[in-house]
Amino acid sequence: xxxxxxxxxxxxxxxxxxxxxxxxxxxxxxxxxxxxxxxxxxxxxxxxxxxxxxxxxxxxxxxxxxxxxxxxxxxxxxxxxxxxxxxxxxxxxxxxxxxxxxxxxxxxxxxxxxxxxxxxxxxxxxxxxxxxxxxxxxxxxxxxxxxxxxxxxxxxxxxxxxxxxxxxxxxxxxxxxxxxxxxxxxxxxxxxxxxxxxxxxxxxxxxxxxxxxxxxxxxxxxxxxxxxxxxxxxxxxxxxxxxxxxxxxxxxxxxxxxxxxxxxxxxxxxxxxxxxxxxxxxxxxxxxxxxxxxxxxxxxxxxxxxxxxxxxxxxxxxxxxxxxxxxxxxxxxxxxxxxxxxxxxxxxxxxxxxxxx
Amino acid sequence: xxxxxxxxxxxxxxxxxxxxxxxxxxxxxxxxxxxxxxxxxxxxxxxxxxxxxxxxxxxxxxxxxxxxxxxxxxxxxxxxxxxxxxxxxxxxxxxxxxxxxxxxxxxxxxxxxxxxxxxxxxxxxxxxxxxxxxxxxxxxxxxxxxxxxxxxxxxxxxxxxxxxxxxxxxxxxxxxxxxxxxxxxxxxxxxxxxxxxxxxxxxxxxxxxxxxxxxxxxxxxxxxxxxxxxxxxxxxxxxxxxxxxxxxxxxxxxxxxxxxxxxxxxxxxxxxxxxxxxxxxxxxxxxxxxxxxxxxxxxxxxxxxxxxxxxxxxxxxxxxxxxxxxxxxxxxxxxxxxxxxxxxxxxxxxxxxxxxx
Ligand SMILES: CC(C)[C@H](C(=O)O)[C@@H](O)C(=O)O
Ligand SMILES: CC(C)[C@H](C(=O)O)[C@@H](O)C(=O)O
Numbered sequence: 001x002x003x004x005x006x007x008x009x010x011x012x013x014x015x016x017x018x019x020x021x022x023x024x025x026x027x028x029x030x031x032x033x034x035x036x037x038x039x040x041x042x043x044x045x046x047x048x049x050x051x052x053x054x055x056x057x058x059x060x061x062x063x064x065x066x067x068x069x070x071x072x073x074x075x076x077x078x079x080x081x082x083x084x085x086x087x088x089x090x091x092x093x094x095x096x097x098x099x100x101x102x103x104x105x106x107x108x109x110x111x112x113x114x115x116x117x118x119x120x121x122x123x124x125x126x127x128x129x130x131x132x133x134x135x136x137x138x139x140x141x142x143x144x145x146x147x148x149x150x151x152x153x154x155x156x157x158x159x160x161x162x163x164x165x166x167x168x169x170x171x172x173x174x175x176x177x178x179x180x181x182x183x184x185x186x187x188x189x190x191x192x193x194x195x196x197x198x199x200x201x202x203x204x205x206x207x208x209x210x211x212x213x214x215x216x217x218x219x220x221x222x223x224x225x226x227x228x229x230x231x232x233x234x235x236x237x238x239x240x241x242x243x244x245x246x247x248x249x250x251x252x253x254x255x256x257x258x259x260x261x262x263x264x265x266x267x268x269x270x271x272x273x274x275x276x277x278x279x280x281x282x283x284x285x286x287x288x289x290x291x292x293x294x295x296x297x298x299x300x301x302x303x304x305x306x307x308x309x310x311x312x313x314x315x316x317x318x319x320x321x322x323x324x325x326x327x328x329x330x331x332x333x334x335x336x337x338x339x340x341x342x343x344x345x346x347x348x349x350x351x352x353x354x355x356x357x
Numbered sequence: 358x359x360x361x362x363x364x365x366x367x368x369x370x371x372x373x374x375x376x377x378x379x380x381x382x383x384x385x386x387x388x389x390x391x392x393x394x395x396x397x398x399x400x401x402x403x404x405x406x407x408x409x410x411x412x413x414x415x416x417x418x419x420x421x422x423x424x425x426x427x428x429x430x431x432x433x434x435x436x437x438x439x440x441x442x443x444x445x446x447x448x449x450x451x452x453x454x455x456x457x458x459x460x461x462x463x464x465x466x467x468x469x470x471x472x473x474x475x476x477x478x479x480x481x482x483x484x485x486x487x488x489x490x491x492x493x494x495x496x497x498x499x500x501x502x503x504x505x506x507x508x509x510x511x512x513x514x515x516x517x518x519x520x521x522x523x524x525x526x527x528x529x530x531x532x533x534x535x536x537x538x539x540x541x542x543x544x545x546x547x548x549x550x551x552x553x554x555x556x557x558x559x560x561x562x563x564x565x566x567x568x569x570x571x572x573x574x575x576x577x578x579x580x581x582x583x584x585x586x587x588x589x590x591x592x593x594x595x596x597x598x599x600x601x602x603x604x605x606x607x608x609x610x611x612x613x614x615x616x617x618x619x620x621x622x623x624x625x626x627x628x629x630x631x632x633x634x635x636x637x638x639x640x641x642x643x644x645x646x647x648x649x650x651x652x653x654x655x656x657x658x659x660x661x662x663x664x665x666x667x668x669x670x671x672x673x674x675x676x677x678x679x680x681x682x683x684x685x686x687x688x689x690x691x692x693x694x695x696x697x698x699x700x701x702x703x704x705x706x707x708x709x710x711x712x713x714x
Contacts, residue, residue: 089551119481119588141498141519146554157522158554162498165514192602194446197503197515227606228613231476231588245549249584249606256585 002035003310006066011045012283013293014072020295020350021302027357028315039066043095044074044088054091060098068309071278072298076285097138100270103175104135106280108254113327114336117259131237133254134179135247136172137268139164142244164198169205176241177213186217186238190226190246230254255280262294262335265301267308275309277301291345294333296323299353322356359392360667363423368402369640370650371429377652377707378659384714385672396423400452401431401445411448417455425666428635429655433642454495457627460532461494463637465611470684471693474616488594490611491536492604493529494625496521499601521555526562533598534570543574543595547583547603587611612637619651619692622658624665632666634658648702651690653680656710679713
């Protein structure tokens with residue numbers, strides 16, 4: 001197969017992980033007889049520096065023209081003082097919206113080899129951590145109206161609004177149910193229905209959908225309780241579906257309990273097969289240029305791209321198995337080091353994974 | 358001293374914990390020569406059953422006429438099907454607003470005797486967990502406009518709005534700084550300033566205040582990162598100040614890492630000394646009527662009331678020390694049981710704490 005991949009190299013230490021990921025993709029292409037064409041697209045800090053805009057239309061167009069998009073991570077101290085509209089994050093939000101990527105899939109899965117790195121007690125980890133947060137990605141308070149105005153008494157007031165309409169809930173709700181059908185068939189909808197109208201609308205749509213997925217055990221949980229349960233008893237979860245902001249918070253919490261945030265990929269999809277694939281970690285400015293950042297989450301994001309956008313399951317397995325073997329050999333980057341393991345830099349970790357494919 | 362305390366007995370297992378708390382208050386009154394007058398006020402499920410309204414004005418008036426309010430916990434399955442305005446939680450929200458309680462103080466502190474119950478690894482617990490979340494309680498998306506309407510295309514849309522004005526931020530910001538001044542002098546403001554206008558307004562107000570509290574080390578963190586850090590490295594926090602919804606989620610997460618949510622009290626205060634004191638746990642419907650619920654969080658809430666509303670520091674210490682001694686003796690309620698300890702019911706735990714005062 002021939003595929004066009006738009007590559008957003010990202011900021012700070014991000015280009016280092018993207019570089020290793022492309023090496024891995026090339027190896028897969030060679031081994032399985034595919035051709036991957038790469039088109040660089042600028043987004044985030046790089047785009048601000050080049051074009052004064054975190055995502056100019058011509059760069060978004062490159063992403064829309066590709067079969068899928070690979071992203072490292074954007075942002076860094078250099079761009080932190082900028083006003084809202086010109087910040088790197090705004091480029092990411094506009095990319096998600098511009099590509100129509102309403103469904104963000106964030107797995108929280110423990111690699112057995114890294115289990116000791118979890119901040120949770122071994123008894124809890126032993127019960128298993130393997131769930132997915134399906135986060136709505138282009139609605140809610142992220143994309144509602146944001147305004148700041150001056151009140152009559154002279155003080156400033158800001159208002160962020162959190163809108164959700166039925167079709168936005170329905171399409172992500174279906175992804176939640178379908179994801180659960182492919183797994184252990186448990187779906188938990190997380191919200192704050194005791195306070196928010198949007199949550200109550202979520203529940204009413206979910207109840208309607210529920211009838212169509214009778215094989216899925218459906219439950220509901222308040223977001224504050226969920227923040228507790230993820231720490232107390234993560235084994236209870238299979239698939240969580242939730243709105244954008246709650247998904248942001250809970251998926252970060254969930255990634256942390258795996259103990260290895262440098263290992264967690266994510267996919268963002270819309271109606272077609274074109275997706276955006278990125279690690280859930282940030283651009284790690286503090287270690288940029290040192291060749292010590294962990295490229296694995298980005299490499300695993302590429303594996304997700306092969307699986308979900310290109311239908312290349314075997315190729316995706318090959319990458320994931322390679323990562324598994326590397327871990328079995330006790331090879332680690334600095335963020336995951338533990339006694340008896342060998343510490344590799346970013347390039348050397350890329351080499352190690354390549355060697356197993 | 359003579360003090361009037363409005364008592365909201367609450368729903369499900371709540372009256373059981375309130376009963377033990379009043380016994381403790383009476384013992385303190387006797388020992389230190391105070392007189393506490395109690396006035397029952399109905400709120401939540403009880404008020405719905407009696408008056409068809411989770412907080413009728415006459416019950417709110419009782420709270421406003423008192424020197425302070427003691428609350429168990431409200432809600433339960435019986436009232437769950439009701440429409441938003443008539444739910445028990447709405448009574449709580451209206452009570453907070455009606456009393457002007459903008460500052461909710463939620464300590465996350467580990468009792469050394471219960472440290473093994475933390476879901477976190479001993480290495481992390483050993484570094485110490487002792488921080489406070491100062492949560493803004495009567496602003497933001499909890500109290501913004503909530504609406505659900507039908508769009509032109511026939512589908513429903515809900516919108517929740519999250520407003521904050523400068524004076525609302527300033528008054529809670531000051532509580533944050535002042536709380537930090539009395540402790541380890543570190544304040545972290547948690548927000549989502551890369552997305553929300555309200556968060557950016559928070560930051561601008563906090564920056565202004567910062568100049569007035571030069572002895573406090575001030576920092577900022579995104580809410581998603583904070584959800585990770587609470588699990589990864591809770592020892593880094595002293596005082597966290599944050600808006601209502603983020604405070605709800607993070608304080609529940611924080612309570613869970615202590616391993617003993619049945620031990621955590623909270624205070625809610627406004628401009629005067631009149632406060633609302635309540636455990637952070639819920640009404641535990643599943644164990645109602647069994648005399649096994651843990652009364653300690655409610656008893657410790659009463660201690661906070663003595664300290665913060667009545668200026669009775671010695672009396673508050675007496676209660677907290679009594680709880681400490683009871684734990685030292687290996688006495689536990691079912692929720693905190695571990696090997697070698699003695700399991701007590703709710704009344705027996707009340708007895709045990711009383712005996713140490
Ligand atoms: C950078 C930020 C806007 C973004 C978000 O909040 O969605 C990030 O935290 C994420 O989760 O991908
Ligand atoms: C019952 C609910 C409305 C309430 C809240 O969200 O504030 C509760 O979760 C709390 O934290 O006190």
